[in-house]
Amino acid sequence: MNKKERFQAVREKRAPDFMPVWPRVQSQMLFSYGYRLPEVTGQDWYDSEKVTAAVLKSIKEIDYDMAIPSYVDYGFGVPPLGGKIWIPDKFGVAAGTSEDQPVKTKADWPRVKKMMATYDVKKHDPRMAGCLEVMKNISAEVGDVMPLVPMYYVGTTAAMFLFRPNEAFLEDLFEDPEWVKDMVEVATDWAIDWISAQYDAGANSICFTAETMGTLMMSPKMCEEFNLPCIKKLVDEVRKRHGQATWLHIHGNMQTPKAYDYLTKLVKEAGVEGFHFDENCPADWIKREVVDKLGTPACIITDGAAIAKGPAEKIDEAVKNDMTKIGDGLGLMMAPSCQVLPATSNEHFKAWVDATHKYGKYPLNQK
């Protein structure tokens, strides 16, 4: 099977040859190539050549099964709106937004909202334009055989990353819910455009969207109120515009009755096709309650910190152990709790991918 066929088998809950790995690798590929972030990107620039080389090397050397065909971070889109992003000059430390966000107070919102209405995601942020350039390159190299996914956040996570300082945004949720709904809607529309641009640049598989605040930062009730409609809109639009399904990366413990109820709504009402959880959801629970009961394919999780820490034998052992807990293993692939953490060595990263391929041979756990 090639990587596309392997992932397709997971989606259809058929047996692949072995379990595929979705690593959601972001800055790790740059660090492992030997770059510091300021060598590759800044507030208003992005070196597509360097990034292309790093992405290709990562895909070829580690041999995982699905990729975001570029380097992405959550500072995308922010500088043209007037915010300043943080690009640390330090090995293993990811870039991000800062307190200097475009919407410091509500008075900034009309200006920013107006800019969002005419935001050209392919042009206005040179970092995003550079990222699309890389997607074209990677797609030309490996697009025939590998699922290449577009990635961006949705709902409250998207609004927080694009507009507001983190803590202030969490307070907005209580203090000004109507304003939050406005920000969330604008951010989600922008997210849909950005995902579309990634398809235009060569993404060829399902869309991966992320709600990293999940049920860790918000109650399931709040998730339902603020995020469910946005996720539904994104899922519908991606299907309409590109004929692709959407998987959701969500943080937090989804095992409580209220969180599980939200999860069910994400499938039944919003139309999410599959899930990537975090370390709060154990493999056996995912197989039983999500794949078998909800009928939804999903990722089982290795704690990203454990992969970063190693050693390789321990990673091997953890993967082997998880494989014994998932019955026939149909409908599952492997992922890290968030992403392959930026400071992870390629040695540990590869040990984890290899262990999944080795212990994840189908048929699994036959008596």
Added chain:
Amino acid sequence: MADFPELTQAVINGNAKKVLELVNIELGKGAIPQSLLTDYMIPGMLHVGQLMQEGEYFIPEVLRSAKAMRGALELLEPMLAKGADRKSEGYVVIGSVDGDIHDIGKNLVAMLLKGAGFEVNDLGVSVKTETFLDAVKARDGKVILGLSALITPTLDEMQIVINALKEAGLRERVKVMVGGAPVTREFAEEIGSDGTAEDAAAAVTLAKQLQLS
């Protein structure tokens, strides 16, 4: 549900307006500022921590309560500083270590320490070793240095700061407290810190112990 005094309940509900209103009423009646804090508001915040552990509250609710506390603290602080009843528990310099921009947990720790009567100098996020050192040097006598980290690779920074304190001859008068989700007791011991705390309430208890030790 336990029955709390009105002010405590207002903190739990994160009702900033109500907290301020009740504090003003109580002050008008001659209440002692320190007592309003330690006997009513801090227990409210501790209960909020418990509700979070039980999965009833999530971070926005915790921040809402923290904000309600902060509003009243701003009003009380000058009185606490002036008043004969002011018991300064000690001086704390706190920050998230270099490379780490997570600060929600650190802010809660700082706030509860303030509430508990510590003087707190919060240096913010991604704080460089020299900045920690400068803040310590700027203060005579005993200092508690609080280091927070949420991402595993930045844990190394804690060791770097401790080593730098030693090299600068400051270690003797500084008690180092470390915390954040990936920090374990073993790690805290291994790097030669003076202790770690699992959450903000435990951080207050630890800071009190360190101040006395």
